Amino acid sequence: xxxxxxxxxxxxxxxxxxxxxxxxxxxxxxxxxxxxxxxxxxxxxxxxxxxxxxxxxxxxxxxxxx
Numbered sequence: 001x002x003x004x005x006x007x008x009x010x011x012x013x014x015x016x017x018x019x020x021x022x023x024x025x026x027x028x029x030x031x032x033x034x035x036x037x038x039x040x041x042x043x044x045x046x047x048x049x050x051x052x053x054x055x056x057x058x059x060x061x062x063x064x065x066x
Contacts, residue, residue: 037065 040063044054057063 035066037063040065 041054044057044063045051049057054063058065
C-alpha cells in the first residue's frame with residue numbers, strides 16, 4: 001500500500017490501474033532473472049576488452065558481480 005501518495009502521482013495511477021483492472025501483479029513469479037553483474041564479462045568482451053583488463057576492472061571495483 002502506498003503511504004505517501006501526494007509525492008508520487010505515478011504510484012497513484014499504478015495503484016488505481018491495479019485496483020480497476022486486477023492486473024494480478026501479486027501472482028507473477030520472477031524466475032531465471034540474471035543476477036547483478038551476471039553478464040558483465042560477455043558484454044565487456046564485446047566492447048573489445050581482454051580477460052586481463054576485465055579482471056583489473058573487478059579489482060579496481062569499476063564493475064561488480066553479486
